[in-house]
Amino acid sequence: MLGSEDRAALESILGAPGLILDPPAMAGYGAAARYGGGAPAGVLRPRTTEEVSKVVAYCIRRRLPYVPQSGNTGLVLGSTPDVTGDQLVISLERMTGVLAVDLEDRTARVSAGVRLSALNAALEPHGLFLPIDLGADPMLGGMAATNTGGARFLRYGDMRRHILGLEVVLPDREGTVLSLSDGLRKDSSSLPLRHVFIGSFGALGVITGVTLEVHRRPTAASAALLIPHEGAILDLLAAVETAAGEALTAFEGMSGAAMSRALANVPGLGNPFPKGQIPAYAVLIELTRSAPLREREPTLDDDLEAILVDIAARPASPLADALIGPADRLWALRHALSEGLRAEGPVIGFDLAFRRSAVFPFRAAAAARVAAEFPEFEVCDFGHIADGGLHFNLVPREPGPVEPARLAALRDCVHSLAVEGFGGSFSGEHGLGRANQDAYDRYVPPRVKSYSAALANVFAQAPVGALRLGPRPGDSAC
Numbered sequence: 001m002l003g004s005e006d007r008a009a010l011e012s013i014l015g016a017p018g019l020i021l022d023p024p025a026m027a028g029y030g031a032a033a034r035y036g037g038g039a040p041a042g043v044l045r046p047r048t049t050e051e052v053s054k055v056v057a058y059c060i061r062r063r064l065p066y067v068p069q070s071g072n073t074g075l076v077l078g079s080t081p082d083v084t085g086d087q088l089v090i091s092l093e094r095m096t097g098v099l100a101v102d103l104e105d106r107t108a109r110v111s112a113g114v115r116l117s118a119l120n121a122a123l124e125p126h127g128l129f130l131p132i133d134l135g136a137d138p139m140l141g142g143m144a145a146t147n148t149g150g151a152r153f154l155r156y157g158d159m160r161r162h163i164l165g166l167e168v169v170l171p172d173r174e175g176t177v178l179s180l181s182d183g184l185r186k187d188s189s190s191l192p193l194r195h196v197f198i199g200s201f202g203a204l205g206v207i208t209g210v211t212l213e214v215h216r217r218p219t220a221a222s223a224a225l226l227i228p229h230e231g232a233i234l235d236l237l238a239a240v241e242t243a244a245g246e247a248l249t250a251f252e253g254m255s256g257a258a259m260s261r262a263l264a265n266v267p268g269l270g271n272p273f274p275k276g277q278i279p280a281y282a283v284l285i286e287l288t289r290s291a292p293l294r295e296r297e298p299t300l301d302d303d304l305e306a307i308l309v310d311i312a313a314r315p316a317s318p319l320a321d322a323l324i325g326p327a328d329r330l331w332a333l334r335h336a337l338s339e340g341l342r343a344e345g346p347v348i349g350f351d352l353a354f355r356r357s358a359v360f361p362f363r364a365a366a367a368a369r370v371a372a373e374f375p376e377f378e379v380c381d382f383g384h385i386a387d388g389g390l391h392f393n394l395v396p397r398e399p400g401p402v403e404p405a406r407l408a409a410l411r412d413c414v415h416s417l418a419v420e421g422f423g424g425s426f427s428g429e430h431g432l433g434r435a436n437q438d439a440y441d442r443y444v445p446p447r448v449k450s451y452s453a454a455l456a457n458v459f460a461q462a463p464v465g466a467l468r469l470g471p472r473p474g475d476s477a478c
């Protein structure tokens with residue numbers, strides 16, 4: 001709980017609307033996007049970089065712990081305080097003052113609290129967009145802090161590839177404001193410090209502004225659902241990548257179990273498969289074109305059909321069947337997968353990443369382990385297969401709570417198989433937070449943890465955020 005002196009000081013910086021202390025009004029800032037969350041000691045809502053700087057400096061001087069929060073769509077309990085009631089939330093939701101598009105430069109400068117949808121709405125009339133595509137609507141500060149990936153990573157990469165500049169408030173007694181490489185595509189005049197803050201989950205500072213390279217919106221998109229022959233998905237990926245080249249923007253894998261849940265539970269979603277028969281596995285591919293169509297040039301739909309006919313006709317083709325359909329309808333199925341699973345109870349989600357070649361061997365081994373040791377769960381996975389990303393989701397077969405010890409054993413089984421058995425990552429794109437602190441403690445090498453903690457100390461004068469970066473007691477010295 002904040003003392004009356006702290007309340008008065010923070011209110012004098014932020015004004016009354018900038019400080020929330022009423023528990024019902026704070027509840028939304030404590031609740032996580034999916035499950036869990038905590039209890040804020042108070043919610044601070046600055047509107048400008050200067051206000052962020054002042055509240056950060058105040059918190060550091062008074063040793064008040066805080067967690068930065070943007071859209072609160074994060075999935076690893078990084079953006080919410082813990083249950084102690086001791087941590088403040090610094091919400092960036094009122095930091096929406098700057099949204100400036102530079103058409104000549106093809107860049108945009110935004111305050112941290114601007115939502116992805118608001119940026120894209122401002123860019124659309126100019127035929128531009130930020131090509132990070134996901135089933136949530138986060139804020140740009142949070143996206144920089146988590147280095148968001150998404151479904152079109154294959155073609156456009158993650159946030160890091162688009163960020164040309166960052167403004168950051170450091171967790172020191174002055175609330176130092178750092179401006180890093182503001183808007184230059186090329187700048188080798190100093191160490192590229194902005195990259196340290198991208199994907200730092202709020203542990204190194206509060207991001208208050210982002211400058212982004214934005215892209216030409218596609219003028220055409222064509223999509224298809226591909227049914228691969230068993231064991232042939234990587235051959236299919238290689239065939240499509242070779243034939244479509246740069247036009248290939250997505251290669252998204254969906255298990256039959258996940259598609260069935262989406263089709264059963266998400267209203268208005270049409271079943272695209274002939275006779276409604278859902279295959280064991282399908283891949284959504286998308287081709288896009290940004291240049292206008294020239295006279296007599298084949299359309300993208302023609303291109304896609306020709307590519308698939310050619311692949312299907314090859315001896316020992318990896319493609320069993322294909323269905324070309326309206327891109328928005330096929331993407332609707334892909335984007336409904338999470339919601340479809342959640343409708344059936346608490347989803348035990350794992351955001352894993354592998355080398356491409358390890359994705360399906362891991363999937364087979366993990367499914368066998370789950371069937372043998374945790375038969376009360378069904379595997380309902382989907383993944384950004386071309387990026388090695390696998391959302392290995394487990395849904396309880398029967399409703400009801402999962403015992404904490406059972407859940408811990410399940411998480412341990414999947415994580416150790418992924419990291420130790422298949423050389424993968426326990427956090428592909430959702431970042432770090434309290435939900436995967438145990439995996440960080442266990443699988444990140446002590447030397448990496450030590451350097452990470454030392455780097456955080458360069459910027460911070462007090463521990464910040466939900467994450468503990470340093471080695472845990474008992475890690476071998478380095």
Ligand SMILES: Cc1cc2nc3c(=O)[nH]c(=O)nc-3n(C[C@H](O)[C@H](O)[C@H](O)COP(=O)(O)OP(=O)(O)OC[C@H]3O[C@@H](n4cnc5c(N)ncnc54)[C@H](O)[C@@H]3O)c2cc1C
Binds near residue numbers: 150
């Ligand atoms: C339905 C759904 C689908 C999703 N799909 C994807 C996906 O495909 N790919 C993907 O990568 N993610 C995905 N996510 C996860 C999430 O949307 C992303 O991680 C997103 O970038 C988080 O942004 P946010 O604004 O919501 O940040 P928050 O959730 O508010 O914060 C996330 C983390 O960043 C820190 N932080 C927030 N703002 C700042 C700031 N200004 N300065 C410093 N630190 C800050 C927080 O402390 C926290 O650690 C999905 C989430 C949902 C709910």
